[in-house]
Amino acid sequence: MSPPAGPALGVWTKVGSNQYAFTWESYLFDLGSDSPAGRLKVHGLITLIDKDTYTAVDQFEFYDTGGNVTLAGCATEVATRMTVDPVTSCPGPSLSGTYPDRKLKLLKGWRN
Numbered sequence: 001m002s003p004p005a006g007p008a009l010g011v012w013t014k015v016g017s018n019q020y021a022f023t024w025e026s027y028l029f030d031l032g033s034d035s036p037a038g039r040l041k042v043h044g045l046i047t048l049i050d051k052d053t054y055t056a057v058d059q060f061e062f063y064d065t066g067g068n069v070t071l072a073g074c075a076t077e078v079a080t081r082m083t084v085d086p087v088t089s090c091p092g093p094s095l096s097g098t099y100p101d102r103k104l105k106l107l108k109g110w111r112n
Helices: 103-107
Strands: 005-016 019-029 036-050 053-063 069-080
Touching: 005 036
Parallel strands: none
Antiparallel strands: 005 019, 019 036, 036 053, 053 069
16 A cells, blocks of 8 residues: 655646646655655656647656655556536435525535
8 A cells, every 4th residue: 555645746848849748746654653654756748639638658756765766667648638517417305405494504604
């Protein structure tokens, strides 16, 4: 099991027509103690295929807390933009039908 990752920080730059190089890093933490467990560094090249699709080639390294590489490798990606699906029906009881006395409070952001 991999240690949980904290927030990732990174940079990117345009390197060609529809191509971007990137690097990001995330600090890793031990599940049992929340103490540092190392960091993950990912860098690669993204190629935009169209407005909704890209491919990428990545290289990654896991570092221990002493800065030593403990695992390294490569990956490829194909990604497609997610879209918003409209709500066409809502199964089950509605909020107003189930809690008629709480609807106004919930809409105002009150806690019940």
